[in-house]
Amino acid sequence: MSLRSEQGRLAEDQALGFLQQAGLKLIARNFHSRYGEIDLIMEDGRTLVFVEVRYRSSDRYGSAEESVNHRKQARLVLTAASFLKEKRLNRPTRFDVAALSPGPEGLSVAWIKGAFQSE
Numbered sequence: 001m002s003l004r005s006e007q008g009r010l011a012e013d014q015a016l017g018f019l020q021q022a023g024l025k026l027i028a029r030n031f032h033s034r035y036g037e038i039d040l041i042m043e044d045g046r047t048l049v050f051v052e053v054r055y056r057s058s059d060r061y062g063s064a065e066e067s068v069n070h071r072k073q074a075r076l077v078l079t080a081a082s083f084l085k086e087k088r089l090n091r092p093t094r095f096d097v098a099a100l101s102p103g104p105e106g107l108s109v110a111w112i113k114g115a116f117q118s119e
Contacts, residue, residue, distance in 0.1 A: 008053075008055060014100060018111065024044050033079045038052070038079050050094070
């Protein structure tokens with residue numbers, strides 16, 4: 001496993017723990033479709049939450065939040081639609097971003113609820 005994928009896995013684990021402490025339930029992890037991958041699929045009440053986890057060691061090339069550009073958002077929306085179709089689900093959905101960066105006490109998590117909408 002490369003250092004980058006190891007950091008990504010650690011960031012994902014951290015985000016998962018953070019979101020579970022906030023009351024969300026894990027439904028699926030690393031769901032793949034031909035359009036891409038969704039890091040975490042969680043449940044917040046009746047709402048299915050598709051979470052993109054982003055880690056940045058510095059803001060030199062933009063923040064973790066900014067790295068979820070329109071192209072990435074479009075791929076996430078298509079992948080989410082693929083998940084809903086495959087599982088035959090018809091529920092409210094939301095797209096969140098968990099942006100992680102180094103902080104004084106380890107990784108800090110910025111949770112952006114409803115970071116973007118599906119068109």
